[in-house]
Amino acid sequence: MDHKTPIRQFLRDLLARKSDGQPFSDDSSLLISGRFDSVDAVDIVVMLEEKFNIDFAEIGFDQSMIDSVDSIDSLIRSTHAPKPCEGDAEERREQTGHVSKS
Amino acid sequence: MLRNDENKQAMSPKAEKPDQFAKIEAVLRRHPGVRAAKVSRENFGPDELIVYVVPHDDYVRVALTDTDEERKRIQKWRKTFDLMQMGKEAAAAEPGFNIAGWNSSYTRQPIPAQEMREWVENTVAEIISLRPQDLLEIGCGTGLLLLRIAPRCKRYVATDFAPAVLAKLRKQMEEMGSSWDGVDLLERTADNFEGVAECMFDTVVINSVTQHFPNVSYLTKVMDGAIQALKPGGKIFIGDVRSLPLLETYAASVELYQARPDMEFAELRERVALRVRQQEQLVISPAFFLALAERNPRVSGIEIRLKRGRSDNELTRFRYDVVLHAGGGRNVSTELAWLNWTAKGKGIENIRQMLNDEKPESVAITSIRNARVEKDIKTLEKISHLGVGGTAGELRKELEATDTDGINPEDLYATGEELGYRVELSWASCRPSGSYDAVLSRTDTPAEKKDPVKWPQLSTTGKLPAKYTNVPGQNVFRERLVQHLLSYCEEHLPEEMVPHALVLVDSLP
Numbered sequence: 001m002d003h004k005t006p007i008r009q010f011l012r013d014l015l016a017r018k019s020d021g022q023p024f025s026d027d028s029s030l031l032i033s034g035r036f037d038s039v040d041a042v043d044i045v046v047m048l049e050e051k052f053n054i055d056f057a058e059i060g061f062d063q064s065m066i067d068s069v070d071s072i073d074s075l076i077r078s079t080h081a082p083k084p085c086e087g088d089a090e091e092r093r094e095q096t097g098h099v100s101k102s
Numbered sequence: 103m104l105r106n107d108e109n110k111q112a113m114s115p116k117a118e119k120p121d122q123f124a125k126i127e128a129v130l131r132r133h134p135g136v137r138a139a140k141v142s143r144e145n146f147g148p149d150e151l152i153v154y155v156v157p158h159d160d161y162v163r164v165a166l167t168d169t170d171e172e173r174k175r176i177q178k179w180r181k182t183f184d185l186m187q188m189g190k191e192a193a194a195a196e197p198g199f200n201i202a203g204w205n206s207s208y209t210r211q212p213i214p215a216q217e218m219r220e221w222v223e224n225t226v227a228e229i230i231s232l233r234p235q236d237l238l239e240i241g242c243g244t245g246l247l248l249l250r251i252a253p254r255c256k257r258y259v260a261t262d263f264a265p266a267v268l269a270k271l272r273k274q275m276e277e278m279g280s281s282w283d284g285v286d287l288l289e290r291t292a293d294n295f296e297g298v299a300e301c302m303f304d305t306v307v308i309n310s311v312t313q314h315f316p317n318v319s320y321l322t323k324v325m326d327g328a329i330q331a332l333k334p335g336g337k338i339f340i341g342d343v344r345s346l347p348l349l350e351t352y353a354a355s356v357e358l359y360q361a362r363p364d365m366e367f368a369e370l371r372e373r374v375a376l377r378v379r380q381q382e383q384l385v386i387s388p389a390f391f392l393a394l395a396e397r398n399p400r401v402s403g404i405e406i407r408l409k410r411g412r413s414d415n416e417l418t419r420f421r422y423d424v425v426l427h428a429g430g431g432r433n434v435s436t437e438l439a440w441l442n443w444t445a446k447g448k449g450i451e452n453i454r455q456m457l458n459d460e461k462p463e464s465v466a467i468t469s470i471r472n473a474r475v476e477k478d479i480k481t482l483e484k485i486s487h488l489g490v491g492g493t494a495g496e497l498r499k500e501l502e503a504t505d506t507d508g509i510n511p512e513d514l515y516a517t518g519e520e521l522g523y524r525v526e527l528s529w530a531s532c533r534p535s536g537s538y539d540a541v542l543s544r545t546d547t548p549a550e551k552k553d554p555v556k557w558p559q560l561s562t563t564g565k566l567p568a569k570y571t572n573v574p575g576q577n578v579f580r581e582r583l584v585q586h587l588l589s590y591c592e593e594h595l596p597e598e599m600v601p602h603a604l605v606l607v608d609s610l611p
Contacts, residue, residue: 045181
């Protein structure tokens with residue numbers, strides 16, 4: 001599923017609110033580069049929590065996770081990875097200490 | 103900002119006669135959020151009808167004081183702080199020194215740990231000098247102050263609104279292993295004084311918190327609650343307040359630092375204006391606290407102190423501390439003969455010489471140029487002059503080559519200490535130049551025999567006018583206002599006269 005189009009649109013709108021009409025590519029750093037600040041990061045986080053059911057309290061948070069269209073896309077993909085079969089899930093639980101909610 | 107319905111743009115033949123402009127402008131002016139409106143004559147065509155609108159400041163301000171808006175802004179900050187505690191930086195923090203999230207506006211990188219350490223130590227020293235026994239800390243965060251001050255108090259009640267932050271603090275307290283008897287941690291917003299009785303505490307601390315308040319009325323509510331909670335003779339320490347008189351200077355300083363070398367002054371000017379307007383934090387003039395003290399009979403004295411510290415960063419340059427004293431009746435303060443130190447060439451050496459030669463009982467000096475912000479003031483001056491050209495790179499070079507001739511407050515403290523003088527500094531004058539006032543008095547006169555200083559201060563009406571703070575979060579509201587005004591035009595104007603776009607400006611072009 002293509003997540004990038006709505007992400008691009010969301011980020012474009014968020015930048016427009018800051019009167020930032022400069023273009024960006026999918027790998028452009030938007031947060032670490034300073035185009036977004038920590039308060040804007042909350043808007044991105046809330047969008048990901050609401051639209052993609054990502055639980056940051058569970059997976060932890062780092063700015064690099066939501067720094068660009070690409071990083072957000074891979075974050076969604078990693079948390080929405082197809083459910084492994086039971087045996088795999090057990091194995092993964094042991095490796096990581098937790099299983100993602102999705 | 104364009105309205106969303108792009109299809110309509112292509113469909114509607116737009117107003118073509120200038121006499122229709124007047125009607126569009128008149129309709130918009132009738133809206134309570136609009137102070138002035140003007141149709142753009144330059145960008146006018148069948149597919150282009152743009153109107154410049156100057157919004158009413160009061161309308162924006164009132165809209166943002168709306169309780170729903172207030173709640174949203176508080177929730178957003180809470181989330182910001184909780185997220186900071188989920189990162190690697192917080193996980194790696196040394197016990198008792200969790201400074202995750204303290205980033206520099208200039209570099210966007212964490213403020214160096216040694217600078218934060220100096221900031222913590224100086225703040226702790228200021229608070230301990232108030233001799234707290236029963237202390238209420240509003241917004242304790244990761245416990246940078248609590249972990250150092252609580253062991254000296256009988257009771258330490260600390261509140262914070264971010265659950266993840268409090269959880270981290272509890273964990274730290276457990277790990278440090280000390281006894282934390284008498285310490286209570288409460289999860290609540292700053293304006294919640296439930297269970298706090300009148301005259302319950304001798305000290306209230308609100309450190310580096312006010313910038314996250316949603317608006318001036320919330321700030322007022324918290325201050326009123328804090329004053330109520332105070333015993334007679336108690337003190338409120340409001341630390342790390344961002345200075346409104348220096349907001350534009352701060353913005354100029356950060357923008358110059360970040361600018362490409364070839365950036366022209368005109369672009370820098372725009373960026374500075376944008377940074378000021380886009381502030382998400384509450385920036386407060388010392389005048390707010392002066393007015394608060396004036397209107398509240400429980401407040402007997404007020405000090406507006408410059409930050410201590412040798413570190414050269416935005417905290418020492420653009421923030422200040424306030425100490426409010428509660429007591430029975432107003433303290434009497436004597437008038438002093440103030441020496442004006444504005445002139446160039448009046449440096450620290452002249453003060454040293456005066457103290458050495460004349461050995462006065464005390465000396466009061468006003469308008470001391472502040473070495474900490476001198477170059478930033480110059481930056482703002484340079485780029486503000488319309489018609490003066492230049493680039494960021496050229497200005498940076500020029501500033502590097504210029505010596506500062508103001509006095510660093512820490513040099514004044516050091517000189518005073520060396521020559522046996524107690525040094526008090528004040529920013530109550532609220533001058534946008536960042537200059538400050540000083541009183542030096544001989545340490546062989548006991549502090550308690552000394553009358554409180556009547557500092558030069560901006561005269562306030564005591565009514566807490568809203569102009570004493572900025573309006574954080576304007577951007578979101580301005581965006582909403584544009585959408586709202588476009589709908590308003592659709593309701594009140596024939597279709598061909600509905601603007602394609604509204605541009606909010608500070609004054610009409």
